[in-house]
Amino acid sequence: xxxxxxxxxxxxxEVEKKEETTIPARVFVPxxxxxxxxxxxxxxxxxxxxxxxxxSASVENDILTIExxxxxxxxxxxxxVYTEYNIGxxxxxxxxSSTIEQGKIAADMKDGVMTLVLPKxxxxxxxxxxxx
Amino acid sequence: xxxxFGDPFEALFAMQRALDARLASDWMGRGTAGTGAxxxxxxFQKEDDLVVILExxxxxxxxxxxxxxxxxxxxxxxKAINYDERASMHxxxxxxxxxxxxxxxxIQIDPNGIKAEYRDGVLAIFIPRAExxxxxxxxxx
Numbered sequence: 001x002x003x004x005x006x007x008x009x010x011x012x013x014e015v016e017k018k019e020e021t022t023i024p025a026r027v028f029v030p031x032x033x034x035x036x037x038x039x040x041x042x043x044x045x046x047x048x049x050x051x052x053x054x055x056s057a058s059v060e061n062d063i064l065t066i067e068x069x070x071x072x073x074x075x076x077x078x079x080x081v082y083t084e085y086n087i088g089x090x091x092x093x094x095x096x097s098s099t100i101e102q103g104k105i106a107a108d109m110k111d112g113v114m115t116l117v118l119p120k121x122x123x124x125x126x127x128x129x130x131x132x
Numbered sequence: 133x134x135x136x137f138g139d140p141f142e143a144l145f146a147m148q149r150a151l152d153a154r155l156a157s158d159w160m161g162r163g164t165a166g167t168g169a170x171x172x173x174x175x176f177q178k179e180d181d182l183v184v185i186l187e188x189x190x191x192x193x194x195x196x197x198x199x200x201x202x203x204x205x206x207x208x209x210x211k212a213i214n215y216d217e218r219a220s221m222h223x224x225x226x227x228x229x230x231x232x233x234x235x236x237x238x239i240q241i242d243p244n245g246i247k248a249e250y251r252d253g254v255l256a257i258f259i260p261r262a263e264x265x266x267x268x269x270x271x272x273x
Contacts, residue, residue, distance in 0.1 A: 004229065005229040007170040007171070007230065008170060009170045010225075033221070033223055035221045042215075044226065048187035048254050051252050072143070075147060077178055080151050080176050081159045081176060082175040083151045083154045083155050084172035084173055085174060111190050111252065112188075112252045113189050
């Protein structure tokens, strides 16, 4: 589905850190879509400039954490003359329910967009209840 | 100029500062930039030439079009997001639609020498400066 709406610029959001890092470099929040089907929860994150070797996703204590690192060595020798956005690594985490089969999470990365499919555990799938 | 890349953490911070310092600078001249239009652009100088970089995550290469005429570059395309219609949305932050942006750079360029590369959701357009525009060193007699 392509809407013919004109695209608007979304200001890149910065991660609000609980702890300060020693290096004051900025980290950005990837724009994310999350949707649920009967089978799985799917998380789609936009991280332009991140290839599939530079991204990591982990689940610990029901927290899904995604980190993406850009290869900024590509900018070596480039002198900025006019800019409208800044660049940096990406990070985001979500609280997920324990009804996810954590061992079966699948990830895919294409055109700077990461898709994570988190399958639901058998007991968490919806059941139709028949009225007797 | 972005300093040395010896320390990667310091280098990233230095680059972020360098990008901030040029935020909406007047290099483009008046009214040609279309600031605020999608997609946002960054323009760099590499020796005599220009490199324009845009973030276009999730756009198929075939849905991107780049045209060049005189000193104007036009970048247009469409971004499609397809999800299962039966899915229930929890969060919707990504946007889809069409875009069309024209950028006029304040130098003479060589439209035939323009090269573009799209990788990992980032479009880089390499724009060579026109031969007649390149600075020449004038020997002193």
